Amino acid sequence: MLKRLLDLLLSPRHGSAKPRRQLQAELERVVEMVEPRLRLVTGYPRVLLRGMARTLDFAEQLTQDLPEVLELSWRGFTSDRRLGMFFSSPASLLDLLHTSSELDAFFARPGNGDVAFCLLIMQRSDNQRLGMVSQNGEVVAEVPQLVVSFDNHRLTLPSATLDEFVPRLAERGVERLTGVIARRLRDKEAQRVELESELLRVELKLKTLRAPGQLVVDAMADQGPALPDSPLALQSRFEAARTDLAARKAELTLDGKLREVRQILEHPSDYFSSRSVTLNLDRMGVLQPDDESGNGHPICFEEVLLGETPPVRRVVVPARVTRQAIRELEENFGTG
Template sequence: MLSALIHKVFGAASAQSAAEQQAVDRVVAATDARLSLLPGFRKALLPGIRISRDYAASLVRDLPDPLELSLLAFTLDRRLGLFFSSPASLLAMLMRCETLQDFFHTPSQGDEALALLLMQRTDTQRYGLANRDGEIRSDVAQIVVSFDHHRMMMPCPSIDALRQRATDRGLDVITRVIARRLELLAKERSDLESELTRIRLRLTALVRPDAVLIDAMPADDSLPQDREGLLRRQSSAQERLGEVRSVTELSGLLELVAHMLSHPQDYFRLEQETLKLDRMGVLQAEASDDDCTQVCMEELHLSPGEPVRRVILPVRVCRAALAELTQFVSSENGL
């Protein structure tokens, strides 16, 4: 019995350690493979990996109740009418999801899938009709909320499995943010080096006007024309280049990646939001109107450098509902 207990405890720890090591390797491969050349790179990144995973797990711990995707729900749940223009558009989204089709083509997965629905939210301002103190006015400023670019991801047989997949996905999100940040830094370094070369050429032309230089700079080049302005620009660019070089060389890259992994909340977050919308999608200040629908959702926000917002909702769909939607849309189209 003791040996079984030891195996259970240390076997689980060993499996967790292996999973963490694999997570480190995935982060390195997705950001900069050269990091693996540095001694102790796993030790440096492992604390951040754990922090990012715990943070991602905390974001999906309290997901709202799944929204049912079915023909019946489309007629009873007003939220579906706000998210999709018709049952046909809902069916089209479900049929486009290859992972959902693969899920239902695997009998062992069961008849019901839990997944995450991603949508892009757009707020548009317009002037329209509204009742103000019993008077109908046509010049009232309104915000119309619409949802498009629907995408389903990570179909799972249970909500617990979905939470686990979403946790792993959270680490993938922060990894992509890091990779994008490194790309931008590499581009900035290249741009600064190019700018300094052009400054040196222009300074040489001012000091030696008789020198033969090839001027390949565009006509709308923003560099100063006078020596004092060029020297100030050169000093500023050199200072910034020193800062960028410090984090784009290998040791600096490792420190930067470790820092970002340890502070995932600075780069992406989920925020709960409740919208009160009428049947036309117009944002309402109050939800007292019977024609008003309350929509609770999560919004994904990436860092200011990556201004991306996505609405995220857990959803539920079953084989029978998919077949019913298919039959209904076919009959509507006369097929």
């Protein structure tokens, strides 16, 4: 009877089909990465398991309807227009394949075979410029154009099959969300330190102003913005900083951190989102109207947004590469 009661209390009360043991194991990994001392709070699993179930379900949903797998090869530049948009040349693709330590380690293990499915991660840049519009071979106008480019390429999660790759992709989503939680807590701790420093600065300057004949010097001026010279303004600044500090300290107690973790786990889409994007680009990366002119070609990818400060936006595309494709690139574009 007692075991049955504990099972009911610890269950996430959510529609997830995940076994409770799996949810608890995933939760412990998150707690270990974010703040191991949360385990000191009585009943922390009961508080967090529902959110853990929602986060796992959310991460699995992110792996549905992925773009078509991108073939990373020399021939891919003629068969898939995305490759020519993502990489400036076959040589730049080869450079990525050579510098990917994860891919190198994967192919170094003979049991993995000759094919790797992986996640290609890039940074997208949109730049405005003036471009020429010509008519009958003559330039007739300058018009604003949006040029889209992709750089900072990385390859991660190499897997022998798609069936292995997709679950790892969901796990990666949970890891990134966990990183968002940890970073938010670190930012709050940094804000606490800054507020304590500001309080000390204001207090020292107030004491100096109230001491007749004393020279007013802010000895900690390099640790924050300039302070006002008016005692009234300083007192107001002191009270505001003290209020903010009290709120930040409350958020950094174990109970406060538990509330922060619960909030993010129960609402993952507020902090981690993914959307399918299709851009109509010409061969120079210039965004074209979605019309029948034929000047552009649709380029499809997933764009991930992490709710950090500032927000982090990345382009992600599932990709496939073979040992043979790497050899062909080396033969034709290697530097010897």
